């Protein structure tokens with residue numbers, strides 16, 4: 001079942017991309033092989049030159065990896081998808097494939113820490129400069145554009161404050177300047193948000209998060225139009241950060257439950273956010289699904305739900321926030337997200353600990369801020385676990 005776009009997302013999630021071998025297996029096969037054999041010298045030559053389609057070597061293509069790519073492309077509504085060893089290698093490969101020395105990037109200030117490092121520290125060594133934009137106002141992106149801007153990069157909702165970026169408006173601004181809009185769709189996944197339908201040129205993913213959904217393997221992907229994805233693929237087959245067939249197989253099975261996981265985890269997150277909003281020990285709650293979120297209307301236009309990440313400010317700064325973390329018996333203290341197990345993080349001392357206190361304050365990451373990536377446990381148990389520290 002490939003390229004069957006008339007099916008609903010639930011159907012695509014369990015069926016799209018699957019290829020059967022000669023054995024007629026019902027489950028997706030794991031082709032754990034580094035290379036592929038040819039029938040004769042002429043076929044080897046034809047496969048290498050590309051005159052005959054087929055697998056050569058798993059740095060280039062692998063049938064299990066191809067199944068994953070086709071399934072994710074179907075879910076994102078993309079013409080094509082290429083997968084990578086991690087989310088960061090998806091972002092690196094996109095930049096390396098599409099930009100050259102002298103080009104310029106406009107990126108949101110609040111993107112994932114390693115993405116900030118990649119754009120801010122690593123890429124300048126190769127002659128690619130980035131302007132970081134604070135906040136999500138499209139006008140601020142407009143004014144950051146330079147004549148050599150080739151790429152606008154955002155993540156929505158942002159981490160950890162769940163600020164929502166207007167994908168349609170930013171795609172118009174990028175395209176008028178002759179630049180591409182790239183959206184990191186990690187927080188929503190295609191189950192909740194389809195950036196390509198809203199005008200984005202490419203979607204990048206950390207498949208490590210919701211696509212796997214069970215915290216097992218690292219992976220990444222780039223989805224979009226055939227020609228752009230082909231450029232990223234050419235970089236990957238030469239440079240090598242390709243997805244392993246085993247990881248592709250794990251994430252492929254993860255995709256089967258993506259829709260119901262995202263719905264259930266979002267419902268838990270909304271219920272938790274409503275409870276936290278009225279707790280006397282909590283100042284602000286940041287969750288796009290709440291009517292009190294400043295961009296609630298935009299979020300509800302652009303996303304199917306508010307997502308599964310809730311951030312909130314505990315009154316009393318770092319000491320009070322750490323007390324909540326330290327009294328958790330159920331929630332996992334880890335910076336990872338996108339798991340069916342709920343995780344809790346204190347961004348100021350972990351994920352955002354290495355940026356200067358001034359920059360942290362500027363981006364609104366206070367000492368009392370906590371981020372909860374809500375999982376599939378009963379929401380009463382999640383709430384009770386947070387109350388151990390909050391009710392003190």
Ligand SMILES: *Cc1c(COP(=O)(O)O)cnc(C)c1O
Pocket residue numbers: 086087088089112114115155159184186187205206207208209218219220
């Ligand atoms: C985790 C993450 C990444 C990086 O993904 P890895 O798989 O860890 O390399 C990129 N973007 C966002 C939003 C993430 O949460």
